[in-house]
Amino acid sequence: MVNYLSNEQIAEMMRQLTRARIENFLGQYIGTWRWWVLIILLIVPWFIWYKLVDKKRILEVTLFGVIIMIFTITLDEIGFVLSLWSYPVEVIPILPRLTSIDYTMLPIIFMLVYQYFSTWKSFLRALVVLSTVFSFVAEPIVVYFGFYILIKWLYWYSFPIYIVMGVLSRWIVKTLIDIERKS
Structure with missing residues (x-):
């Protein structure tokens, strides 16, 4: 039994x-240098985003970013709980994820791609480039500096996930905009 x-x-x-x-x-x-880097990455990019965001589309772009944030936080939590990766340095120890990336860096960069690449074709091209940079440049750098530890994960697993997140988020936003316009 x-x-x-x-x-x-x-x-x-x-x-x-x-x-x-x-x-x-x-x-x-x-208080370590890595912790301060995470604090800076959590706060400063929002000021840059505010300067760059198209204020006429701020609700649409922000909705896209919030959807990306939901995907990112959910997937990060799943990966952490399943011990696929871990984060030795966190901004806040009760949030077992790379908060600066989940709440700031990924959503902001995705929002800017969404804003500047308005057709599906250009968006998909930009998304492939973005996914390549995130998966094969940014993630290895974050691992190298000790912010992220791969346990049962490989960089190339992330590549399609970034693309799917972007496509689904854009589709959700565009669908909601179409529904709003029709009513």
Whole structure:
């Protein structure tokens, strides 16, 4: 007979893990150069985005970015929980993801691609270039500097995911705009 852990036992294990992560964060990472880089990457790009975003399309572009953010956070959480990768340095230890990338860098860069490449053809081309750069340049750099540890993941797995995220997000936004215009 298999003895399964109770929900209370699992919750206690989660509390212990969270406590350990917070202690590790406070003892090893807060205030380090990598932590400061993440803080800067979390905040500064939003000011740049505000300067570059087309204010006439700000709701549309932002909706696209929020959808990208939802995909990114969800996929990042799944990958983290399944131990496909981990993040030794975090902005906030209770969020087990690379917050600066999930909440800022990816959404902003995707939003700018969405804004500047308005046809499906140009958007897809830009998306392939963006996915290539993210998968085979940015991710290895982030790994090299110790922000991201690959466990059961390869860079090329990310390539189609970035493309699918962009295509689905654009399709959702365009579909919602069409629905709004028809009503």
